[in-house]
Amino acid sequence: MGQGNPEMGGAERCTFCAEPPVIRLSEPDRHLCAAHLICEIEERAARTIRERELVRPHDRIAVAFSGGKDSTALLLILSRLLLSWDDVSLVAITVDEGIAGYRDDTIRAAEEVTKKLGIEHICVSFTDLVGDDLDTLLVGRETNACSVCGILRRKALTVAAHDAGATKIATGHNLDDEAQSVLMNTLRGDLPRLVRTSDADSSDCFIPRIKPLADVAEKEIAAYLFVQDLFPFLPECPYTRYALRREVRSMLSALEQQHPGTMRNLIKSKRAIEKQVDRSTISEPLRRCRQCGDPCSGELCQVCSLRKSLGK
């Protein structure tokens, strides 16, 4: 920022109709009204699904549904696309980590949305999984919050999706999330994770994961929901202040502002590297955890290693 006065007196109407614009997008530069924004976002998600073959007839899709904006948009878009798909069903799964002053509000929001859309909703908790909530598990280890939470949340989601008979797990990861992950994995020197395939990834679980919103920016998602009175005004997770992602997010959004296209270029680089790299030469061969039998790269899977370190 800080490049002089931003321009004033922009377009008074949508590039495609006479309605007032709600957002300005670049590449190509255009102003969109609410109706054209909704149309564009849903078409882009549908294109991602079509081009990457993320959904097949008879799929039962478990949507990782926190009640936040990304998963709300994902559930809404999938529920609308569902009408044109052959025998595909949805089930929303919410994981209650047990974060005081945060998760209760998002779970309430999640219940309201699934009820409104008429979608089956399952709620599972860390207490069910490991006997304690996240707040209790993190006492004295707050700086590891996102890593502990991520491992347990993935496990809780996988178990619930399996129990619900799901053939795919859909997550609300957006363009910003994807670009942040590329940069974070690079900063950590984690090449195996960097080149993990983007589409229907089944390398760390039995149920393939899909990301239909991977080509939609976070701001576009927020605007998409806001114009439909569905934007969830929720508190921020209290543990995000410990996350590397927070710093990366801030750095990348500043770069994107100064140099539009930065995030897409990062993702493009990742895809180019993916095509060049023989994953078998840089990743540990897939084994079975000696404790629980889940697929993993070491002796113990991440969940069992974590349980061990937590004394669970």
Next chain:
Amino acid sequence: MKIFFPDSTTKITAGEPVSIGWILQQRDINPSEVIVSRNGKLVPEDAVASGDDEIRIIRIAHGG
């Protein structure tokens, strides 16, 4: 005009019309991290705010 910022502060100003982008720049707010409504309706950053407009700047990243 009355401006509601994401940190829950508000500011009442009078004077010449200004762009939403200019308001964000004055507070060093990155436009890609917020959406902005004018009198309850979403507007792009090149829209103009003036008079009795009520501007609400909403932070979009929640985490989790």
